[in-house]
Amino acid sequence: MKAIVDCNSFYCSCERLFRPDLQHRPVVVLSNNDGCIISRSDEAKALGVEMAGPYFKAKPLIEKHGVATFSSNYNLYGDLSWRVMETLRMLLPQNSVEVYSVDECFLDLSHIPVGELPAFALHLRRTVERWTGIQVSIGVAPTKVLSKVANRLAKKHKKLTDCVLVLDTPRKTEQALQRTPIEDVWGIGHQYSVKLRNSNINNAYDLSIKDVNWATKHLGGVTGARLVRELKGIESIQMLDELVNKKMIATTRMFGSPVKDLKDIKEAIATYTSRAAEKLRRQHSAASTISVFVVPREQTNSTHFRHGPTISSHIILPLATSCTHELIKPAVSLAERLYDHTKVYKKAGVMLSGIVPDSSIQGNLFNEPSGNRNRMLMSMIDNVNFAMRDDVLKFAASGTTRNWKMRQELRSPRYTTRWEELYEIR
Secondary structure, eight states: OEEEEEETTHHHHHHHHTOGGGTTSOEEEEOGGGOBEEEEOHHHHHHTOOTTOBHHHHHHHHHHTTOEEEOOOHHHHHHHHHHHHHHHHHHSOTTOEEEEETTEEEEEOTTSOGGGHHHHHHHHHHHHHHHHOOOEEEEEESSHHHHHHHHHHHHHTHHHHTTEEEOOSHHHHHHHHHTSBGGGSTTOOHHHHHHHHHTTOOBHHHHHTSOHHHHHHHTTTHHHHHHHHHHTTOOOSOOOSSOOOOSOEEEEEEEEEEEOOHHHHHHHHHHHHHHHHHHHHHTTEEEEEEEEEEEEEEEOSSSOEEEOOOEEEEEEEEEEEOOHHHHHHHHHHHHHHHOOTTOEEEEEEEEEEEEEETTSOOOOTTSOOOHHHHHHHHHHHHHHHHHHOTTSSOOGGGOSSOTTOOOOTTOOOOTTTOGGGOOOOO
16 A cells, blocks of 8 residues: 655645744745745635735735735755654655655555554654644555545545545545546646546546546556556556656746846856756766756836746756856856846746766766866765855855845744754743
8 A cells, every 4th residue: 555645734834833823823835035825724725815826916815814924934844844754764664755745755555454554644644743743644545646636635624534544445445536526636737637527537536447548548648547547546656765866957046136237147047056066966966968047027018027038048068067166167158148238137047957877977088077076075065055054155156145035025934954043932
């Protein structure tokens, strides 16, 4: 049997953890630069606050009902996510936990007798909540897709299910599938849901009784066939022992305020390149292609602005690398090439591709290999920055003032990762 553990309104739960006064008050968390709503508590959902809706549109409703509002606090969320995953790793055998996202992970529960699964899943939920303070929902079923179905129903009916639902009989599975709209099936996007409804497939059960050959023809080939088999209870999506390395790594941000100077653009690109290089080293990889893009702001009338077309360019490096300084130089040169002094910019980003393992970088007759020296330097910088935070060590090209930095006017303290922001009890 497989299970998925999903943190309930994760970002809101993190904000409530150190604010007991918010326990039954509606809470929302905003995206980068406080632009859109990306997490809502159940109370905020009940008020009609829309997910992914612009903050400025929801602000009258938020202020009317006293909704607690926070900027994204990724340092706090990342640390609490790690604590949840580590708790589960302590409670399960090795390689039984596959992290799927910051607030979700799959579990392999094949070592637990079927009759004991409801009690064991409840034990997991209560232990995670007791050790970390984060509330979770757990869905258990024979396959990953069915466990997602179970989890959705467990979250939707928290009081009835106690946030745990186990599909351990064909009858329970059939009922769960019939209660799941087709657009809520894991792997079914908007376009496919419209197509399926036009074919009179309105819920997960309707899809589960379809022939696998039909799915291969009408639902994206092998991927669709695998989905239908999973809905039938046939395991087709395996547990991964480790995370698959990304084939492309990107760091993109909206600027905290519009940027016009080339100096600020270059600083932002250098900073984003540094962040992308850290991600690259974390998966022990190197990149051979670097792409840079900028997005100008265009005026539509005297008072309103919108994004202009994305302007981008790329460079293929003579040798794949993960060294920050070897990536910053071409990235900054691309930024200079893209810059237009007549434009004002709202966003920029860096993408690394052509990714290969750093242990098998193909040599180049015309370039001297950097050897272990640069690798040791990068490792030292990463270790210091991880321990001390806030980019204590950074390259000069990243700047010091960073006027373009992301706006986080409503951010809560980083309680668990900064000494100066530790929670105070009086």
